[in-house]
Amino acid sequence: MKKYINIYIYLIICLLFILTAKIAYSDTNDSEAKKVIIVGGNSAYPPYEFIDKDGNPAGFVVELTKAIAEEQGLNIVIRLGESWTDMRKALEDGEIDILQGISYSAEREKILDFSPPHSFVSHSIFGHQRSKPVHSLEELRGKNIILLGRGIMYDYFMHSGIQANIIPAKTLLDAVKLLSTGLYDYAVLATMPAMYLISEHRIKDIKIITKGIETKKYCYAVVKGNQEVLSLFNEGFAKLKTSGKYKDLHDKWLSAPEIPLWITRYGTFALIFLASGLAISLIWSRSLKRLVRIRTSALQLEVEKRKQAAEELKLQQQQLVQADKMAALGILVSGVAHEINNPTGLILLNLPTLSSVHADVLPILEEYYQKNGDFLVGGLPYSQMRREMPLMIDEMHEAAKRIKRIVEDLRHFSRRSDVKHDEEVNINIIVQTSMRLVETAVKKATNHFNTHLINGLPPVKGNAQRLEQVVVNLILNAAQSLPDPERGIFISTLYEAPTKSVIIQVCDEGIGISPDIMPHLTNPFFTTKRETGGTGLGLAISDGIVREHGGSMHFESISGEGTTVIVRLPAFENFA
Numbered sequence: 001m002k003k004y005i006n007i008y009i010y011l012i013i014c015l016l017f018i019l020t021a022k023i024a025y026s027d028t029n030d031s032e033a034k035k036v037i038i039v040g041g042n043s044a045y046p047p048y049e050f051i052d053k054d055g056n057p058a059g060f061v062v063e064l065t066k067a068i069a070e071e072q073g074l075n076i077v078i079r080l081g082e083s084w085t086d087m088r089k090a091l092e093d094g095e096i097d098i099l100q101g102i103s104y105s106a107e108r109e110k111i112l113d114f115s116p117p118h119s120f121v122s123h124s125i126f127g128h129q130r131s132k133p134v135h136s137l138e139e140l141r142g143k144n145i146i147l148l149g150r151g152i153m154y155d156y157f158m159h160s161g162i163q164a165n166i167i168p169a170k171t172l173l174d175a176v177k178l179l180s181t182g183l184y185d186y187a188v189l190a191t192m193p194a195m196y197l198i199s200e201h202r203i204k205d206i207k208i209i210t211k212g213i214e215t216k217k218y219c220y221a222v223v224k225g226n227q228e229v230l231s232l233f234n235e236g237f238a239k240l241k242t243s244g245k246y247k248d249l250h251d252k253w254l255s256a257p258e259i260p261l262w263i264t265r266y267g268t269f270a271l272i273f274l275a276s277g278l279a280i281s282l283i284w285s286r287s288l289k290r291l292v293r294i295r296t297s298a299l300q301l302e303v304e305k306r307k308q309a310a311e312e313l314k315l316q317q318q319q320l321v322q323a324d325k326m327a328a329l330g331i332l333v334s335g336v337a338h339e340i341n342n343p344t345g346l347i348l349l350n351l352p353t354l355s356s357v358h359a360d361v362l363p364i365l366e367e368y369y370q371k372n373g374d375f376l377v378g379g380l381p382y383s384q385m386r387r388e389m390p391l392m393i394d395e396m397h398e399a400a401k402r403i404k405r406i407v408e409d410l411r412h413f414s415r416r417s418d419v420k421h422d423e424e425v426n427i428n429i430i431v432q433t434s435m436r437l438v439e440t441a442v443k444k445a446t447n448h449f450n451t452h453l454i455n456g457l458p459p460v461k462g463n464a465q466r467l468e469q470v471v472v473n474l475i476l477n478a479a480q481s482l483p484d485p486e487r488g489i490f491i492s493t494l495y496e497a498p499t500k501s502v503i504i505q506v507c508d509e510g511i512g513i514s515p516d517i518m519p520h521l522t523n524p525f526f527t528t529k530r531e532t533g534g535t536g537l538g539l540a541i542s543d544g545i546v547r548e549h550g551g552s553m554h555f556e557s558i559s560g561e562g563t564t565v566i567v568r569l570p571a572f573e574n575f576a
Contacts, residue, residue: 048101068237072232126208220233475489503567
């Protein structure tokens with residue numbers, strides 16, 4: 001019995017020991033849970049951390065720290081110091097447990113442990129209005145450079161080997177104010193915090209020389225070995241990123257920083273000024289473009305005129321050469337025509353006599369033939385000769401007359417006209433007279449002959465008889481081109497006001513003219529109707545007459561469909 005009592009006593013002692021140990025352990029944990037974590041930061045580093053107008057810590061990192069503490073159930077105190085150098089020293093001396101915003105570097109990692117970056121801070125080179133442009137930190141060698149004391153760029157210059165006169169500033173605001181004095185060359189500062197302070201304190205004569213020269217990771221940091229505190233913050237930071245709270249804070253403070261009212265006001269005026277300048281520039285640009293277009297058009301017109309003048313000069317040169325050839329040809333033709341005309345006239349004079357002789361001798365020869373039978377005359381049987389002789393005489397007579405016509409055409413072509421060209425000629429009357437002269441030939445050629453003569457045509461100064469010759473020749477050529485009487489001929493007159501010209505158009509529905517023949521139509525002796533008696537002088541003579549009157553003759557033709565001849569004559573200048 002005594003043995004069991006001892007066992008009970010022993011169990012009671014053990015239970016009391018366990019309860020005592022549990023109470024002691026619970027008290028220890030509660031004590032640790034209630035431990036205050038001191039978080040340090042910069043009092044003038046907006047929008048990351050700063051003291052607001054009510055004297056309370058504010059900014060992106062401040063709100064992030066509070067959110068982590070709430071997520072992790074931490075008891076924290078945020079202490080923002082005025083001097084960044086003092087805050088760095090307080091961390092190293094153990095006066096604060098963690099810095100909530102510090103840029104990472106390999107040198108700093110030797111004495112500090114860093115969290116993953118909660119943001120990134122860009123640094124720029126600032127200068128005053130007289131500062132010369134620089135594009136790298138290396139170009140700051142030998143210059144007076146303002147840096148935030150013990151800031152990341154201060155550490156960089158201390159270890160980079162860039163020899164420059166470093167002026168450490170106690171705070172970022174001090175750095176900006178020092179630069180504004182104009183006594184120093186440049187400052188390398190965090191871009192967004194510096195711009196906030198410049199705007200808020202309306203510091204003038206400072207500008208960014210080179211933006212974004214360096215970008216650094218911005219993290220939480222503890223002294224080397226204090227992983228317990230850093231782990232709590234890292235865990236809370238990860239939870240906030242997962243929940244989306246971190247993104248909300250980032251968007252609130254870093255994505256669209258608030259712009260002070262005075263910047264908005266002056267910025268609006270600046271935008272209006274720039275917009276006005278741009279509008280004036282656009283108007284001026286359009287005006288210049290319009291002037292350029294006008295000048296370009298004028299130059300193009302001048303080029304076209306010069307090109308046209310060059311072509312006209314070339315044509316005139318060709319015409320002079322052709323005229324010289326025609327003059328030489330005229331002299332030759334005149335002599336040849338004279339020499340041919342005399343024997344031709346003799347032939348035409350003697351042929352009727354020979355025909356009478358043949359008629360008188362024929363009864364005698366016929367009587368002899370009846371009595372003695374057939375006999376030879378000039379090497380041919382009389383029976384054959386008596387049939388062919390009249391035909392031979394007629395053929396010789398027609399041939400002689402053709403020679404005479406050719407000679408007359410040659411003489412007409414070669415003879416320089418001495419007739420006067422000072423008559424006031426009515427072109428409509430010229431056309432009507434010409435139509436009467438060729439009426440018989442036209443009726444044989446076509447059943448469709450139409451005219452359209454415009455009333456009130458101005459007169460043409462020239463020679464009516466010579467112009468009739470032109471119209472007659474054109475109508476006869478048109479008649480000869482028709483393959484059957486169902487094809488027509490159409491004559492019209494009109495006045496062309498822009499060129500002050502009277503126009504005669506002779507159109508036919510004939511066989512047309514092939515393109516390879518078109519350039520040679522007015523060449524003397526060129527003809528496609530030589531088998532039917534054409535001499536090739538009709539159009540050459542007509543073209544010459546038209547030119548004597550200061551006009552021109554133009555041909556348009558489609559092979560197989562017809563031809564249009566356009567005669568253009570200058571209207572009489574005194575016509576009213």
